[in-house]
Structures are given as C-alpha cells and as structure tokens.
Amino acid sequence: MTKSSPLAYFPIPFLLLIVSLLLHGYPSFADSVYDNFLQCLTKHTKDQVSNIVLSQTNPSYKPALQAYIKNARFNTSSTPKPSIIVTPLHESHVQAAVICSKQVGTQIRIRSGGHDYEGISYVSDVPFIILDMFNLRNITVDIENQTAFVQAGATMGELYYKIWEKSNVHGFPAGVCPTLGAGGHLSGGGYGNMLRKYGLSVDHIIDAQIVDVNGKILDKASMGDDLFWAIRGGGGASFGVMLSYKINLVQVPKIVTVFKVQRSLEENATDVVYQWQQVAPNTDDRLFMRMLLQPGESKVKKGEKTIKASIVALFLGEATELVTILGKEFPQLGLKIENCTQMNWIESVLWWASFDNGTSPNALLSRNPNFVKFGKRKSDYVQTPISKDGLEWIWKKIIEVGDVGLVFNPYGGKMNEISASDTPFPHRKGNLFKVQYSVSWDDDGAEEEKRYIDQTKRLYSYMTPFVSKNPRSAFLNYRDLDIGVNHYGKDSYMEGKVYGYKYFKANFDRLVKVKTAVDPENFFRNEQSIPTLQTKASVFV
Template sequence: MMTPRSPSAPVSPLLLVFLLFVSVSSSLCSPASLHDAFLQCLLNNTQTLHGQQQEPSQMLHAPTDLSFPTLLGSLVRNRRFNTSSTPKPLLILTPSHPSHVQSAVVCARRTGAELRIRSGGHDFEGTSYVSRAPFLVLDMFNFRSVDVDVEQETAWVGTGATLGEVYYRIWEKSGLYGFNAGVCPTVGVGGHLSGGGYGNMLRKYGLASDSVVDAQIVDVEGRVLDRSSMGEDLFWAIRGGGGASFGVILSYRVRLVPVPNVVTVFRVWRTIEENATELVYQWQNIAPRTDNDLFMRLLLQPASSERQKGAKTVNASVLALFLGNADRLVSMLDGEFPELGLRKEDCAEMSWIESVLWWGDFDSGTAVEALLDRMPKSVSFLKRKSDYVQEPISREELELLWDKMIELGKVGFVFNPYGGKMGEIPVSDAPFPHRAGNLFKIQYSISWSEDGTEAEQSNLGKTRELYNFMTPYVSKNPRRAFLNYRDLDIGITENGENSYKEGSVYGVKYFAENFKRLVKVKTEVDPQNFFRNEQSIPVLPSKVLNMSLQLN
C-alpha cells in the first residue's frame, strides 16, 4: 500500500475553496461547491493512494440531496437527536471500500471539520452523528460483510454489520458456534465491540471485545493497519477504549464460542406484593456466583398493581439464558435460588440461534432470517445511565428504592450480573476495567414518545433524580460508568476541543486505572486530536508531552 499524500503537498483550487468554506463561513460556499470540492479531494487522494482512479462520487451526500434526511435519520436510534433543531452534518460519507475511508480521512483532516463515525446508530447520546461544531458523518453501514471460518473458529466482521447479521451468518455455517455479544440484533458491530460490548454469555466467555483477535483500522495518516502493523498498544486500546478516538475501524476478527445443541430460557416475574423484595435481595447474592453457564438478567419497572385498584407497585422480572437443558437448570436453581420458584413449565428449550430471537423479543416461530432486518421495531426518545454495584443492597434499602421508583413513576432498571469469566480476566487486559469485585451493572432506562422540550426535561429529570438517589449504593471514588451506555451527564469536553483536564473527569469513570494508558496511546497515534467527540480520549497537554519526550 502506498503512503497517502502529505498534507504539505500542493492543494487543488477547489479544495482551497472548501477550506475557506469550513474555516470562515458556510455562506461563502454553496452546498454544490462544497460537494464538488470534497469530491475532487477524494479523487486526487484516491489516485495517489492506489495508483488508479476510483469512483467515490456515490459516497458523498450533501444536505441539498433529496435522500439526505432519510439517509441521516435511518440510523438514528434516539429520537432526541432527530429533530429540526438537531445540528446536521455538512456532508454524509458512505464509503464502500477501504480506499474511500483512507481518502475521506485525508480530506477531512484538511477541512478542520470534525469527523463523526457511525456504524449502527445506537449511540445513546448521538455522538456518532451529532456535533455542535461543523462536522461530517462517515457512515460505515456498507462495511457489513461477515466471513465465517468454522475450521479456524473465527470470523472477520465488518464494523457496519449488525449483531443480528453476525449471528445469522455464523448459524448459516454451523449451529455449534455463536458469539458472545449483545441481545439487540440491530446494534452495529463497530461501536459495540470497540466500547467493550457484552451479552448474555459474558459470565461464560467475557465481553465481545475479549474475543477480538485482530482488526483493521484506518489511522489518522490514512493508512490501513492490522494488529501486526498497528502494534499491541493501539490494538489494546480499540478493544474497549472506543474506536472513534483512534481511527476508523474497518473490521474485527473475532473468536467464535461453542454453544450446546440445547439451551434454556425463562422469564419469571414478581411484584412487591409477591415478595419481590426477597427475590431481588437474593438475586444479588446468587446471580453473580452461580454456574457460569447461567446468565440471569433482572428488570425492575414501576407498574400498576393488579391486586389493588389505583395502587402502584414494582415488577421484578428475571430473564435467563442457560447453556444447557431445563432439567439441570431447574434442579440447580431449586437448591440455590428457591425464592425464584422456577418450574420446568416456566422454561423453554431451544437452539442457541432461537434463543437469540427470544431475547430479541421476536414472536415465537419467527424465521431466523428476521435477524437480517437492520431496522428496529420502533424508535423512541430515550435516556440511559449506568452504575456498578459492589456490595448487595439490603432489604431495607430496596424498600426505599421501591418507594422512589413509584414516586417517579417511569424510570426502570436493568441489572446485569457479573462474576464468572468477568472476574477472571485481569483489569489490564483491555481498557474495560469493571471486572472482579463487581456484582452487577445497572442500566437506568427511560423511554417516551411525546415530542417537545417539556417532555424531554421531565423525563431526563426523573432519570437524574433516581441516579442521585442511588449514590450510596454504588461504586465510589470514582463512581464507575460503562462506555457503551454513553452518558454526557458525567462530563464532556467543551466545544469539541478535547482537553486532558476535562477528559479526565469522565475518563476515569469509564476506564479507571486504564485511562492513563489510553491517553498515552491516543497521544502517540493521534497527537493533533483529529478523531474526537464530546467524550473521546484526550491527548496529553503539550507541556506534559514535551517533558515526557525530553525524559525519553
């Protein structure tokens, strides 16, 4: 592969017009001129990079294009960031070949605009397709190939593929393998794996990012690098540290995991009146310590009581995947977790791929091909937050929590148990630091359908109030958070300019002791901080960097 054209090389007149447009004022250049200027830059650099002219014109989409609103909105999974007042990109780039990505990075660097990288669009805070500064969107949905090698027990997966597509392609080749990623089939691979990514087999096999064995990335110089050429530090960083801070990830090579012929799922629920307090209390002690083949998710939601008209209660639901048959599961939980009261008739035995459909909330009997549908059933306004719990919440404290949930009336919880493999992997193995010592992760979840500022502020306020209420019961110094549950409440860098001081606020919450190593890698591979967003990894301050260079 040839080296991309140096930034000091002669710049075409059209590109100078484009630079003027971005750096001075959008009124100085029409959308058509902007489109043409960027296209010329792409053509020039593609030719230099590869020795032959490509056809990148179809990857450029300007706001004047009739298809632009549909293209931009098609992968927005949070309606909060798809309104008339939401900032829109100067251009959307939809590459279909690595050379397009290389050229796009080279050209985007010269514009001064931010480059936002989108795969599936499930970023809860919209940072992959929204910015307050002038920006471009690089949409990777065309990079969706899934090449499964059963003999090697691996697959090369494009970052624009969805998890549903990955699961389907693995099933096409063999029913004996699966992949330990998330339960939502429309989530994009790029953000999921680069941010850690977990699913209902994490207690058996760890995170999705723990199964990454190689990757391809376009760096800030426009080079395509694999694990060997990028080096182990950068490879370490993009397995949980957020790929968008370091480059444009094209694909991951992942290790497949074996699954049995028969797995078992169940859902059991209780209300406060049905002794949900004891069930939840015991769940905290059992779910993180039970057999590694068992994952039991706990959902908590305020609801209307069926026993007393007009009264409110809390529903506690346990959803499970067991990598084995129902007889073994029922026998095990009868001894370990009698409060659950699990019966064999509560269970359903099926193949692993059928369990993917079950967890995805598809109707019984749905064909496996439904996993290839990239569109979710619905898109709402939403807010998510996260926490980690390291000591069980007492029965008395749970009773206080029920009162708070009923008072707020809408915010729900998702408790995901850790333990098992998650407690065995060293904290330093990958950027994701939330390993041994954590009983479970909390997701605060609220969704609404009403448009308008009043509805948004009300729902955001309720979520933040419940989050503040939980302060005594969760991790401290720092209070931990999960990167893939992106939450701008815990800190941002102002005006898109990433500073080390500001980045440290949220960085230590997401990455704890691994934050410093991530900053070091970022400073080495992207010292000018081209790849950035409101919560990206910052570079070292220039004074600190100069001192470090002098010492070395």
C-alpha cells in the same frame, strides 16, 4: 450538571468561522465543503465517488441520515445536521475520507449502527461530516478455525445469522439487540448474555483493521500492542476509523434454555431481588439472569403503584438441570420446568430480541427497527449487596420518580478471571452487577425531554449510596454525557479525566498515552473521546 458553552473553549479563528456561518448562511458553507471534499476524494481514489458523497440537497441525504438514528431525541428539526454524509463502498474510500476531512478542515463523526445513546456518532455542535460505514458489512465465518471476519458496518444480527448458517454449536458473546453495529459495539466492550461464561466481545478479538489519522490501514501487527489494546474496549473512534475485526467464536450446546419470570411487590418481589443479588453473580457461569425493575400499576391494590421485577435468563444447558440448580440456590424464585423453554442458540437470540417463537433467523438480517423512541440511559456498578431496607427505599424512589426503570446485569464467572488491565474495560472482579437506568417516551418536545431526563437524573442521584465510589463507574457503551464532556481547550486532559476515570479507571492514563502517540493533533474527537497529553487540537477554518 451545568455545562459551559462549547464556544468558550475554541480559538478566535474558529469563532470567526461561526460568525461567518451566521452572517452568510450554513448551506453555503455546506456546499463549499461538499465541493472541496468531492474534489479531494476524486483525487485520492480511482473510483467514481460522487454517488457516495451526499450533500444536503441530495434526495438520498435525509433517508441516509435517518436510517441509523436509533434515538428520536436526535432526529428533530433543531438537531445539528452534517454538511455531507459519506457512505464508503471500499476501504480505500475510508482512507480518502479521513485525508479529505482533514484537508477541508471539518470534523468527522463515524457511525456504524447508530446505537450511541447520546448520538455523538452522528451529531456535533460544530460543522461536521458523517462517515457512515453501513455498506462495509462483509462477514466471513471459518468454522474449521472457529473464527470470523466482521467488517465494522455489519450488525450483530447479521453476525449471528452467518454463524448459524455454518454451525448450530457456535456463537459469539455480544449484545442482544440485533441492529447493534459492530464498529462501536465491539470497540467499546461488547456486552451480552454469555459474558458470565465467555466474558466480553473484546476478550475474543484477535485482530483488527483501523484507518489511522494519516489514512493508513493498520492491522494488529502494524499498529502495535498499545493501539491494539486501546481499541478493544477504549472505543475506536478516539483513535481512527475501525474497518474490521477478526474474532474467535465460542462453543454453545445444541440445546439452551430461556425463561422469563415476573414478581410484583405483592408477590414477594423484594425477597426475590434480595436473593437474586446473592445468586446471579455467583451461580453456574452458564447461567445469565438479567433483572428488570419497573414501576407499574398494582393488580392487588387498585389505584396504587407497585414494582415489577422481571428475571430474563439464558442457560447454556437443558431445563431440568437449570431447575435443579435454581431449586437449590434460588428457592425464592420458585422456578418450575413449565416456566422454561428449550431451544437452540439462534432461537434464543431471536427470543432475547423479543421476536415471536418460530420466527425465522432471517429476521436478524433486518436493519430497520419497528419504531424509534426518545430515550435516556445511564449506568452504575454495584459491589455490595443492597439490603432489604435499601431495596424498599429504592422502590419508593422509583415510584416517586415515575417512569424510569432499572436493569440489573450480573457479573461473576469469567468476568472475575480477567484482569482489569487486560483490556481498557476495567469493570471486572469486584462488581456484582451493572445497573442501567432506562426511560423511553413517544412524544416530541423540549418539556417532555426535560421531564424524563430529570427523572433519570433524580433516580441516579438517589442510588448514590448503593453504587461504586471513587470513581463512580460507568460503562462506555451506555454513553452518558451527564458524567462529563470535553471542550478540548487548555484543560483538555483534566476534563477528559472526569469521565475517563468513570469509564476506564486507571486504564484512562494508558489510553491517553496511546492517543497522544497515534493522533497527536487530536483529529479524531468527540464530546467524550480520549484527549491527548498536550492538546494540539486542529482549528477548523
């Protein structure tokens, strides 16, 4: 997709600001923002706040910036950097940060865990501030009422750990990566390996706190039904700053079962994948079978490429029952009892996160990934099973493209029981599985980045006949700027509709109405945020 220059959409005063920055130097502008922001923040809080406002010259600035960058594409010398980083220690600091960002006239980006695939929670092409929520990470688990309170800066791993401390028969349906930040993950949908039994994370949010554009803290009662609806799947960053959530926990058995089975094309992978499409979305809703499809070297025909199909599964029950179920429903897989491992739920969380068996749950408290790669992700939805001929054509294309893998995530179960309009997340009944396009690489450089991203776009194009249409749907938490960006000029709504209908379908228009009501001047915005009906975008001068 060819992108227009963002500058073409900004008013003349803003362009004059850009010229000024070029003539007089960005650091002086950053220094000015820092001084004015700190003065404002001091005025609006009773605390000593200089330690939570990091200028570009502060020794803590670079470590703080890099700590939650989870995609190395956005950690280069040419990546735009924030004027300042604000690391609030208290909710009042967030309120003041919103007020002061508006006062100093600079954009704000909100980061909780940094897993945004396109980096828009910590990167912007215009002068900006990062509001980094990592210090606001309190979690309180109430087993008696089967609820938990989770601040936006907490990680999923920390939540799972806190639940495990209190109970071995409770869990929460959310992502399998422990370092996911609660703020973005929960407000964008929250997808994990218990969705066929319990749905998405947003289906279990019963209250929330958000700082609105006026710096006020709102809960479910004070924000109203429309805004509470919007932040459960519509992404919180379009509407304010998410502070916390109250969630319902779910029941898990004392014993769960996991397995990973791999087949290559020489081992009838095509038959396995074809039958998986019939079984995975329709089987017992306690069973989630993710399928990974990756190009690799053939062990049978040396020098030739093959496709490796790996099924990674969680069953909320014992192995003998699982083997019996799949023996009847999925004979092509040939699952045996020795392929399965029984464990408790917290051990399965560690297993899915690729920790070694026997690893202490304490590992879930770590916020530091072992390594951060360069990466690109895209998404699709499949609503009709792909024929064997279709699958064989796809294998050829995957091998031709070179490095991009596919991940099939099955739906069905609870997802079929929830209306598409109950939350902004619309991809419910009618979808067999979600597709993630995935490629990662180690080497820096524009040529390498272009090569891998072009590969991803090519495979995405090849998959067109097999995926959803009108619109070709996408998952918000698999952020993908290829499907449309907004410059917030005179065509703001129409630009937003391009990606908005892919993420939200008919729910997009309700989200726009909510946005217009709660943030009419469109202060909270990014490349793919919800636009207002009549854009009155702030001019940062």
